[in-house]
Amino acid sequence: xxxxxxxxxxxxxxxxxxxxxxxxxxxxxxxxxxxxxxxxxxxxxxxxxxxxxxxxxxxxxxxxxxxxxxxxxxxxxxxxxxxxxxxxxxxxxxxxxxxxxxxxxxxxxxxxxxxxxxxxxxxxxxxxxxxxxxxxxxxxxxxxxxxxxxxxxxxxxxxxxxxxxxxxxxxxxxxxxxxxxxxxxxxxxxxxxxxxxxxxxxxxxxxxxxxxxxxxxxxxxxxxxxxxxxxxxxxxxxxxxxxxxxxxxxxxxxxxxxxxxxxxxxxxxxxxxxxxxxxxxxxxxxxxxxxxxxxxxxxxxxxxxxxxxxxxxxxxxxxxxxxxxxxxxxxxxxxxxxxxxxxxxxxxxxxxxxxxxxxxxxxxxxx
Ligand code: ARG
Numbered sequence: 001x002x003x004x005x006x007x008x009x010x011x012x013x014x015x016x017x018x019x020x021x022x023x024x025x026x027x028x029x030x031x032x033x034x035x036x037x038x039x040x041x042x043x044x045x046x047x048x049x050x051x052x053x054x055x056x057x058x059x060x061x062x063x064x065x066x067x068x069x070x071x072x073x074x075x076x077x078x079x080x081x082x083x084x085x086x087x088x089x090x091x092x093x094x095x096x097x098x099x100x101x102x103x104x105x106x107x108x109x110x111x112x113x114x115x116x117x118x119x120x121x122x123x124x125x126x127x128x129x130x131x132x133x134x135x136x137x138x139x140x141x142x143x144x145x146x147x148x149x150x151x152x153x154x155x156x157x158x159x160x161x162x163x164x165x166x167x168x169x170x171x172x173x174x175x176x177x178x179x180x181x182x183x184x185x186x187x188x189x190x191x192x193x194x195x196x197x198x199x200x201x202x203x204x205x206x207x208x209x210x211x212x213x214x215x216x217x218x219x220x221x222x223x224x225x226x227x228x229x230x231x232x233x234x235x236x237x238x239x240x241x242x243x244x245x246x247x248x249x250x251x252x253x254x255x256x257x258x259x260x261x262x263x264x265x266x267x268x269x270x271x272x273x274x275x276x277x278x279x280x281x282x283x284x285x286x287x288x289x290x291x292x293x294x295x296x297x298x299x300x301x302x303x304x305x306x307x308x309x310x311x312x313x314x315x316x317x318x319x320x321x322x323x324x325x326x327x328x329x330x331x332x333x334x335x336x337x338x339x340x341x342x343x344x345x346x347x348x349x350x351x352x353x354x355x356x357x358x359x360x361x362x363x364x365x366x367x
Contacts, residue, residue, distance in 0.1 A: 001074075003138055003145040003356055005109040007201050009252045009308040010360035014074040016134060017065045018101040018352045020057035020345045021080040023049050025295060026123035027095025030160035031186040031212065039294045046096055048084060049295060049344060056341040057101075061352065064315075064337050071309065076356070078103060078130040087126055091156045094122040100130035101345035103354040105243065107131060108196035110206070110226060111362060113146035114138065117196040118153045118221075120187060120213040125155065138356065150221060151192060158190050176239040181265075183210035183235065194218030197243035197351060202250050203363040206231045207268070209248070211241035230366070232271075237263035245350045246301040252311035253365050255330065257282050259301050275366040280330065283322035287340070295344040302340075305348030309335070315349050 001014065025034050027046040035043040048054075065075045083097040098121070106127050108115050114135060116128045128149070139147050153159065164186045168176065179185060187193055194214040199222070200207040206229050208219045216233065223231040236247050236259070248264065249257040256272060258264060260281035272279055285300035292300065303320040306327070316324050318336035327334050339349055346352075 001138065001141045001357070003109060003112050003114060003142050004360075005201075005355040005358040006111055006203050006360060006362050007358070007365075008250055008350075008355070009311045010358035011310040012068075012073055012308070012355060012358050014076075014355075014357035015068060016076050016078065016103045016107070016131070016354045016356060017061055017068070018103045018345075019077055019080055020049075020054045020061060020099070020101055020342065022083045023054065023099030023101055023345045024083045024096045024123075025049060026098045026121070027086075029094055029122045030157060031164060032121055032123070033165070034297070036295055041295070053293075053295070053341070053344060057345050060337075060339050060341050064339065064349070064352070067315075067335070067337065068309075073309070074357075076134050079133050081126075081129055087122075089125070089154070091154050092122055094125070096123060097126055098123040099345060100127060101342070102197065102347045102351040103131065104245065104347070104351045105195045105197040107354045108199050108201070109355050110201065110229075111146075112142070112144050113148055114356070115196070115225075116149040118150045118193050118218065119195060120153065120155070120159070120193040120215075122155050125152075148225075150194070150225070153191050153193055156190075159188055159193065161186060161188060173239060177237050180210075180237070180239065180241055181235050183216055183233075185210075185241075186212045187215040189215055189217050192217040192221035194222065195243060196354075197245055200244050200248055200250055203365050204229055205364075205366050207234050207244065207248065208232065209241055209244040210235050211243070213242055232268070234268050235265060237261075240299075243347075243351065246299065246305045246348070249304055249306060249350065251306075251308055251314060251327075251332070253363075254278060255280060257304055257306070259304060271366065277365075280326070283320070283326045285323075286319050286321065293340060293344050298343055298347055302343055302348035302351075305350040307349040307353055317348060
């Protein structure tokens, strides 16, 4: 086996798919207080997601894994640990962990390197442990694999802006977007913080979204860690930016799918345009906010959280007909995959996976 992946579209041959088992509505922490009074989790309450939801999500995850295997792709799954137990470091105690569904949030493969992100929620600090048995086996089997972990963050109270959410929620849309553009959000700059899913890989260029879970120091750390790459901090007109893969999804050289209602910065648009990339607006999602599954903290735009199997084949959630038709008209073979039951566990088809091997070598798509 070999670890190798430079972008999100080269032919996929080896991937990790997450699991729903044991996922928690996590205990409150400085920037996350879940509040779903109608679904049994009023503010501050925490506990495992209901069994029937876990079973439904696992059925879809297992079917997705089987579908990938039927196409000759090796699929590995993480280890489930007891996410319900409290955890601590010398700096803090946290009532519970979260789960191991969106592996994309925790790991990023850049060439022969797999990098463990810092993460920025205390509930997700230990999530890398779910992937350690796999990472250890890749390290043994591939003599060229580079296994890296970004500095484990301390996540003291000083990493978070005190009283952020009530103050932010009181702002209007334009004021919130101004804050997003400045990355004046939930995190301070006391240490580098990033989630892997804020990174979009395009060969020599890495686009990193500044978000609720990724700060400027995090991007600076990535820039120094990948000196051969161009690392671009980017923002979008999204009031709640968390992970780039429902906003800006490169599908093949020259084509990026963009969530049109989350405006891209002019610099980013120009960078793509002068390099002859087409920026295609994603289709309207099939679901409205009200139609999302219960306990879902993602948006309807999971509709564009697609997984490319190759530059001409893409997996799309099976109910997202408008999205499927758009991709079909752009010349893709579209593979429909039922997946909305997985959303309450943290995401869609792209979030639920992490590339371990795609064919192809490092290229410069923005010469
Ligand atoms: N926050 C995004 C949205 O709701 C979802 C991104 C999920 N991505 C992930 N890698 N977990 O639009």
